[in-house]
Amino acid sequence: MRNLLYILFFVVGTVQAQTKMTSSEAKALKEKVKALALTTNSIVSDFTQYKHMDFLSEDIVTKGNMAFKSPDLLKWAYEEPFKYQVIFKNETLYIDDEGKKSNVDLGSNKMFKELNALIVKSVKGDMFDDQAFDISYFKVDHHDEVYFAPKDTRFSKFIKTFQITFNEQGDVVQVKMVEPSGEYTKIVFSNKVLNAPLDDKMFAH
Secondary structure, three states, rough: OOOHHHOOOOOHHHHHHOEEEHHHHHHHHHHHHHHHHHHOEEEEEEEEEEEEOOOOOHHHHEEEEEEEEEEEEEEEEEOOOOEEEEEEEOOOEEEOOOEEEEEOOOOOOOHEEEHHHHOHHHHOOOOOOOOOOOEEEEOOOOEEEEEEEOOOOHHHHHEEEEEEEEEEOOEEEEEEEOOOOEEEEEEEEEEEOOOOOOHHHHHHH
16 A cells, blocks of 8 residues: 555655744735646646665665646656656556556546546646645745645644645646655656647557
8 A cells, every 4th residue: 555655655854044934925825826737738748756765874875757638548657767657547556667568547446536636736736626635835045935835634643744846837847755664755847848738649559
């Protein structure tokens, strides 16, 4: 169960000046992010993932590319230092581990189905649900950062916070998933392109 949850959360330090946003700043950011999310039909991006574990002296670094197509097609393809691919499609998680394929039915499990929807929302940044999360807003250097702490105990025992960093346009540039232990998975996006035409064949499994 725990390993599967980690796969579902993106299979997911320098000291920075952080100040809490005013309510008006938080409202403006939320509106900007929601407006961008509504007009985003596809996303393609490279990414670098950092897995921080307390017993390791250095983070585990992996690289790859991500593709999203509205409403809920999502692919994470890890290229370095190994080949690993996960595709979220039709309420199913398809896994290709260097040629060894398997799949998980997300639709038959309410919790996994909710996690699938959460992952799609996190890619677009639109997770502003006060009923599902305790939400905190911060300004960090030249970016905006929002912490989403799950209220549902099913999630909070695995995930302490989602920390999403936005650029000035309201686009997601980094997602960090912090576990209750303090260990975390951080994904930094680069070479990101919005609304490029994507063929469904890209999500073949």
